[in-house]
Amino acid sequence: MLRYVTTNAGKVREAREYLDGVEQLNYDYTEIQAAELGPIAARGAREAYRQAGEPVLVDDAGLFVEGFDGFPGPYSSYVEGTLGVDVVQRLVAGEIDAPRRASFQCVLAYCDGDDFAATPDPVDREDRSAAAAAGAVDDADDDAADDGTLPVKLFRGSVRGRIVEPRGEGGFGYDPIFEHDGSTFAELAADEKNAVSHRGRALAKFAEWFQTRPV
Numbered sequence: 641m642l643r644y645v646t647t648n649a650g651k652v653r654e655a656r657e658y659l660d661g662v663e664q665l666n667y668d669y670t671e672i673q674a675a676e677l678g679p680i681a682a683r684g685a686r687e688a689y690r691q692a693g694e695p696v697l698v699d700d701a702g703l704f705v706e707g708f709d710g711f712p713g714p715y716s717s718y719v720e721g722t723l724g725v726d727v728v729q730r731l732v733a734g735e736i737d738a739p740r741r742a743s744f745q746c747v748l749a750y751c752d753g754d755d756f757a758a759t760p761d762p763v764d765r766e767d768r769s770a771a772a773a774a775g776a777v778d779d780a781d782d783d784a785a786d787d788g789t790l791p792v793k794l795f796r797g798s799v800r801g802r803i804v805e806p807r808g809e810g811g812f813g814y815d816p817i818f819e820h821d822g823s824t825f826a827e828l829a830a831d832e833k834n835a836v837s838h839r840g841r842a843l844a845k846f847a848e849w850f851q852t853r854p855v
C-alpha cells in the first residue's frame with residue numbers, strides 16, 4: 641500500500657483526490673538543510689521507506705517570495721511556526737520596492753526500494769561518495785550507507801501568484817495570503833485549489849506514472 645508521508649493532514653486531503661486509498665504515514669522525517677526542495681524530499685523518502693518497509697511518497701513544499709530571493713522556500717514550515725503567516729504577509733507588504741510575486745512549489749519523492757530505469761521524470765540517485773565526503777553517510781553504519789543508494793523518483797509542481805492580505809477560510813498554511821488568478825487559495829474549494837496548485841500539478845504527474853507501475 642502507498643503511504644503518504646506527512647504530519648500535515650491538509651496535504652493528505654488534497655492527495656486523496658488523485659490517489660485512491662492512499663494512507664497517511666504520520667512520520668516526521670529528518671529535513672536536511674538545502675536551498676532546494678528536491679534533495680530534502682529525496683532524503684526524506686529514503687528515510688521513510690526504511691521506516692515503513694513499503695512504498696512511500698514524501699511531499700515537501702514551500703512558498704518562494706520573489707522579492708526575498710525565494711525566502712522562506714525550504715524554511716517555510718519553520719517560518720510559519722515562528723513568525724506566522726500574517727507576519728510574512730506584512731513583511732512582504734513592507735518591502736516598498738519588492739514585487740509581491742511569489743510561487744508555491746511542491747516536490748513529491750517516491751521510493752519503493754526499486755530502480756526506475758529509463759523513466760522520463762528525474763530520479764535522484766544520491767552519490768554515495770559525495771554524500772560520504774559531506775558527512776551525510778556514515779560508512780561504519782550499514783543502514784546509513786544503504787540509505788544513499790536507494791533511488792528516489794521526483795515529481796514537481798509549481799504555481800505563480802502574489803502575496804496579499806489574508807482572505808478566505810479554506811486550505812491551510814499560507815493559503816490565505818497566496819492569491820492566484822484573483823482568488824486566494826483559502827477562498828477556493830479543495831478541488832479548485834488542486835486544479836491549479838503546485839501539489840495538484842505534482843500529484844497529477846505522479847498519479848499518471850504510478851498507474852503504469854507494476855503491482
Ligand code: ITT
Nearest residue numbers: 646647648699700701702716717720812813814815
Ligand atoms: P510535513 O513536512 O510533515 O509534510 P509540513 O507542513 O511541515 O508537514 P512542509 O515542510 O512541506 O510540510 O511545509 C512547508 C510549509 O509550507 C508549511 O508551513 C506548510 O503549511 C506550507 N504549505 C505547504 N503546502 C502548502 C499549501 O498547499 N498551501 C499553503 N501552505 C502550504
